[in-house]
Amino acid sequence: DIQMTQSPSSLSVSVGDRVTIACRASQSISNYLNWYQQKPGKAPQLLISAASSLQGGVPSRFSGSGSGTDFTLTISSLQPEDFATYYCQQSSTTPHTFGGGTKVEIK
Amino acid sequence: QVQLRESGPGLVKPSLTLSLTCAVSGGSISSGDYYWSWIRQYPGKGLEWIGYIYHNGNTFYKPYLKSRVTISVDTSKNQFSLKLSAVTAADTAVYYCARYRAKPAANFDYWGQGTLVTVSS
Numbered sequence: 411d412i413q414m415t416q417s418p419s420s421l422s423v424s425v426g427d428r429v430t431i432a433c434r435a436s437q438s439i440s441n442y443l444n445w446y447q448q449k450p451g452k453a454p455q456l457l458i459s460a461a462s463s464l465q466g467g468v469p470s471r472f473s474g475s476g477s478g479t480d481f482t483l484t485i486s487s488l489q490p491e492d493f494a495t496y497y498c499q500q501s502s503t504t505p506h507t508f509g510g511g512t513k514v515e516i517k
Numbered sequence: 518q519v520q521l522r523e524s525g526p527g528l529v530k531p532s533l534t535l536s537l538t539c540a541v542s543g544g545s546i547s548s549g550d551y552y553w554s555w556i557r558q559y560p561g562k563g564l565e566w567i568g569y570i571y572h573n574g575n576t577f578y579k580p581y582l583k584s585r586v587t588i589s590v591d592t593s594k595n596q597f598s599l600k601l602s603a604v605t606a607a608d609t610a611v612y613y614c615a616r617y618r619a620k621p622a623a624n625f626d627y628w629g630q631g632t633l634v635t636v637s638s
Binding site: 411442444446452453454455456459460463465495497499501504505506507508510511 | 562563564565566577579580613615617622623624625626628629630631
């Protein structure tokens with residue numbers, strides 16, 4: 411299985427801060443990398459697919475980059491509604507695997 | 518707008534079989550290049566893909582679960598199902614059904630709201 415490692419596992423930030431979350435795959439996955447946002451009690455919601463393609467309706471302050479094994483999710487200016495847990499997921503091969511998540515909390 | 522909704526028992530005794538169904542609305546389960554998936558989330562965070570099924574019945578499972586998992590589809594009812602046998606407390610999780618869009622970008626684009634299944638006597 412391809413292992414997905416996210417860092418950090420949590421971070422405390424303020425509204426307006428720039429946030430960067432890293433995701434590393436245990437082997438090359440090209441750009442088959444997706445990012446999801448999950449709020450408490452809710453299902454994950456797709457934010458970014460193919461490493462950098464923003465889903466419809468997702469604010470432009472979210473962006474994704476990377477290819478191969480190293481990927482980044484960036485929130486340019488954190489808003490109150492962005493406090494959530496973020497997961498990366500690879501679709502290069504089955505079994506599909508997820509990162510352990512990064513919880514973004516209010517400082 | 519595609520919607521998915523899980524249903525099934527919230528409590529299952531150890532050694533028995535967990536059975537869940539996912540009803541799909543807003544689109545046909547038989548159309549498009551989609552795989553109909555089950556994903557679970559353990560208490561505390563981790564997400565685990567269990568497997569998925571294409572509308573023609575082809576299935577793909579996580580290898581270590583393969584001996585215990587069966588995913589089936591009922592196109593006449595526009596729904597698909599999960600059976601997980603010989604459950605233990607380690608199978609306690611929130612179970613989600615989700616649509617996997619294979620092309621052009623491979624991702625889980627629609628999810629159900631999730632259902633908590635607790636394995637306990």
